Amino acid sequence: MLASVAPASSDNCLTRNDWICGKYYSSRAGDLTDALVQHVGIVVVSVLLGLAVAVPLALLARRYRKLEGVIVGTTTALYTIPSLALFSLLVPVTGLGVTTVVIGLGLYSLTILVRNILEGLRAVPADVRESALGMGYAARRMLWRVEVPLALPAIMAGLRVATVSTVALTTVGAILDYGGLGDLLVDGTRTNFKAQVLATSVLCVLLAVVLDLLLVGLQRLLTPWTRTEAAR
């Protein structure tokens, strides 16, 4: 019966299901580019959203020590919610669009971001803080002029991890058809489409490398005082 479905003439790397297949890249170049572009957009917006939520949470946790356990605990618990369940909960409120995916991914990134910001702030030596106080720095000014700059390496390290992790996690957005490369990857794994699985996985890694390098560059710009140390 299937002979009529798959004509004998169609023996190529696509029908043979090769891992690497030129015909795949040529026939899907547009799809891959669109998916990649959507992927970048979702990762960037999600991580920025995560950061915008994580900074005040980390500051709250540091200010009120009693809240620390609650905040770190909640962000950990968020990470354990299965993505399909999380999206199903969000859809009635935020709809079927990309907003839901971004909110979900932003929530998932909190686990890593809140911890790293907290640890960064905690690593600021007590004597530095005290001398700043002694110099008459008000709390807010001390935060932005002394503590945040000193915590920046740890915060940036957290941002890098969160960004790279979000590149992988974005694929769960495929549930809402906004998974970037994940839409193709999920189809590929389900239908055992090797060329597609490999191409999209490699693109995810390349994207992560590029975003990671950009963040390293940003970190050097923001913390010029660490450069001599980093260069050794």
Next chain:
Amino acid sequence: MHTSLVRRTLVALVAIPLMFTAACGGGGGKVVIVGQKFTEADIMTQLYKAVLDNAGYDTSVKNLGARDIYLSPLMKGDVTISADYLSSMTEALNRKANGDSAPKVASADEQATLTQLNKLAKKDGLTALEPAKAEDANAFAVTQKFAQDNHLTTLSDLGASGLSVKLGGNSDCPQRADCQKGLEDTYGIKVSGFEPTGFGSQATKDDLVHGVTQIGSVGTTDATLDKLGLVILADDKHLQNAENLVPIVNSDWLKDNAKAKKALDKLSAVLTTADLTAMIGKVDLDRQKAADVAKAYLKDKGLI
């Protein structure tokens, strides 16, 4: 290639904020077609899209990870049409109305199930259009060799053979009346063990090929079976629910869009299980794109 990449990236940077605004706005005269995220649903949504585009509508398609995600948007009208299955949709609405453990109302009887579906759908502001002849019911596959060696063509044959078989399927299969329980009770098949590898998944089919299991739960439109040397045993005692492909439409929208109903009904009248299986083969084996396959089919049948 490079310039196009740069252009696309620039377009995307502009488009990202637009994605958000678009997601918030309602669909003014636009038709949103949804289906789940597997090849068959992909093809069905593309078929619906093509016939509606041809009828002059401005359509877009979304393939979502689960039915539960689009159920409430479909009722609200944020989504216009879903590419659905007769019994599965009936039970989804039944669970929604009567709780997760509500007694089942869908059956192997297509007409009776359609009546149940429309009764439930009406309360939710939904309408089931004409179901297609094409059906993707649950079925059970064995290897061609196993079938030949033991002279099996139906599930009753397997029951009568007295053979012990290991089964692969969804993790809830052992308790289900249309799965392991039904195989045992209705057909008298001896099930010696179970692997929770999923319905029609690659792992379920691989297990059959490698002899880990002897019988596996698959869909009747699975185009890869033949190539893998697998064959479906007929469900001669009608254990399985009727799972005809059926468009579910938001009722408010339907009132003013008889034209759309006509176009979709015409497709349902033509589409057969063999047609659908052939199209799935073109996507899953020949690796053509679902949209291209759908359009080629509709042109061939003179529907667009």
Next chain:
Amino acid sequence: MTHDVIAWFRDPDHWRGAGGVPTLLGQHALLTLVSMVLATAVGLPLALWLGHRRRGGTFAVNLTNVGRAIPIVALLSVLSLGLFGTAELGPFGRSGLATLVTLALFALPPIVTNTYTGMTEVDADVVEAARGMGMGELELLRRVELPLAMPLIVSGIRLAVVQVWATATIAALVAGPGLGRIIVHGYESFQTAEVVAGSLIVAVVALFLELTLALVQKLMDPLPAGSR
């Protein structure tokens, strides 16, 4: 909904036998433990050595970090359908090897990153002073660098444990063992309460691990909070 979830927890059938919570919890813990042991056995010595030499580590850190970009479900699916196969592996069940390797790879980045960072953050003057006192390299590592780097190392292991625990549910996607089975069964049979119950168990234990390990981390700190 809440009522259904409570009813699920109160059903004695969910607490006994091969599919009961205690059994699945044990399988889940074993998966987490063994993949953590694998990741630590590979990542810790490597990062300690690189950190002790104080170079070459950035590359290792970046490499493991970028590895996080590979979607874990895709990796598991490829490993189990291809390279490692779906064979049963003792208590790790079907596709056991693929599951363990996937989880171990997932645990590697925080272990390697934190260990290497912890080692390089040990004051270079302290290390030199210890060398001046005639300490051998191994003794230096064991008595000076390791204790000082310990809080960050434990912090990395803590993050890895919590993430691996939360992620080990993917084993059920390839018909493996663990608490993921409850969630997958809930999805496949459309029992929302069961999905919620399964997720709750995973979350509560994750919190327990998080808090316990935070305590361990505090105890491991050679410099009490006030003295920093």
